[in-house]
Amino acid sequence: MKYKLGDFVRFVDEKMEGFVTRIIDEQMIGVTGDDDFEIPVLASKVTTVHGYQAGGADKTVTAEEKPVDLTEFEKKGVYVAVVADAKANSVVHFHLVNNTSFQLMVAFTTEKLQTFKGEFAGLVSAKSTSKIYSAQLADLQLWPRFIFNIIYSTKQNIEPPAPLVISEKFKAKDFSTAKKQVPQMTEPGWLIRLDEPEIVIDAQKLKESFFKPAEEKVVFVKPVSEIDLHIEKLRDDYQFLQSSEILQIQLAHFHKALDAAIVHQLPDITFIHGAGNGTLRNELHKQLGKHPKVQTFMDARKEKFGYGATKVLLK
Structure with missing residues (x-):
């Protein structure tokens, strides 16, 4: 192909x-x-058709390594950036981002059903990126396992870190954060760090963690009178979530808002759940029906919400 x-x-x-x-x-x-x-x-x-390069220009530089002040030498900062295509939003491109001062020798392989395929092999210069793979965004659950073998190199008097050998199967949770500005690129995208910073254990904080009180005070922020539970209002990464995950997020937000309304002694609160297939509405009504602090509940004003909201009267 x-x-x-x-x-x-x-x-x-x-x-x-x-x-x-x-x-x-x-x-x-x-x-x-x-x-x-x-x-x-x-x-x-x-x-x-020539003249269009998908996913932006490849900024890999093959020129000779330039000397860097050793006090400014960056030893950490290797990422995979997932960036939507500028013209075809259903396609995402994977870029190996080298935000370090090292030159990286990269071998990238995919594996699916025990079938391995070398996708990229080459040098990624310091402070540059290289596109290594493309995929359909909607096929996230079908993406192969990604295998990275990365070796650090520099002509300067710097000891290189141990080679990175990473095998990763990306999941929807890896894209649960908002898009960020990708280093060395103009496009925003999701950043997955490959060279995680070393974990430094604070002995004092570790000791204090064993002596935390059994219960800590929970602060409930006073909610607004209308709570919108549409998933696009709650999470930026909703397109990556499965139906069961979406429902759990909506229910957690519902319980948090209801508890806050009870603590602040609001007389009522309205939850906007939409009409849809009725799954969220039925689950809310089931929870409200057995809640000891709920006086009653009903469809909210139909002229404003249709059948897509429930008004809850609190005791």
């Missing part, structure tokens, strides 16, 4: 063009145009 995810292609027999957003098999690819509709097509029926 000569095409990669994010390649910009043009149909041979039609006046259409778009981005490769899926590799179906050795002969078929999925191409998404301006209408965001993915079209399956034979790879032989499209041709590459």
Whole structure:
């Protein structure tokens, strides 16, 4: 297969063009145009359009290593950055980010069902990045295991760290944080650190942890009168979460807000859960029905919320 995810292609027999957003098999690819509709097509029926580089420019520098003041020599800062394609949002590109002052010799391999494939091998200069892989965002659960072998090198009088050998199967929780500005790149993305900083154990704090009081005071912030439980209002990474995880997050937020309303003696509180398939609404009603501090509950004003909110009267 000569095409990669994010390649910009043009149909041979039609006046259409778009981005490769899926590799179906050795002969078929999925191409998404301006209408965001993915079209399956034979790879032989499209041709590459030059002039567009998916995922931004590769900033790997192959020039000679420049001397760095040893007091400013950065020994830590190796990441994988996951960045959405600028044109095809359903595709993400993985970049090896070298924010150290070392030159990195990188071998990157994927493994799926005991099948190994070398995806990238090369040098990543100090303070630079290199794109190493691309994948469909929606296929996160199907991504292969990533294997990194990284060796540090410098011509300066600095002892290099031990080589990094990392095997990682990324999960949705790895993308639970908000996007950040990626070092050495202009695009924001999710950062996964490969060279975790060394853990320094504070003996005094460790000792104090054994003598913490059994119960610590919990502070409840006074909630607003209307609590929106739509997952996109609670988490930035909701597109990576499974339905069961979404429900648990919504219920945890519900319980926290309800407890705060009770502590602050609010007369009532409204939870906006949406109509949807009714799963969240039914679960809220089940919890409210057996709560000792709940006087009653009902559908909130239909002219404002439709059937997508529940008003709770507290004792």
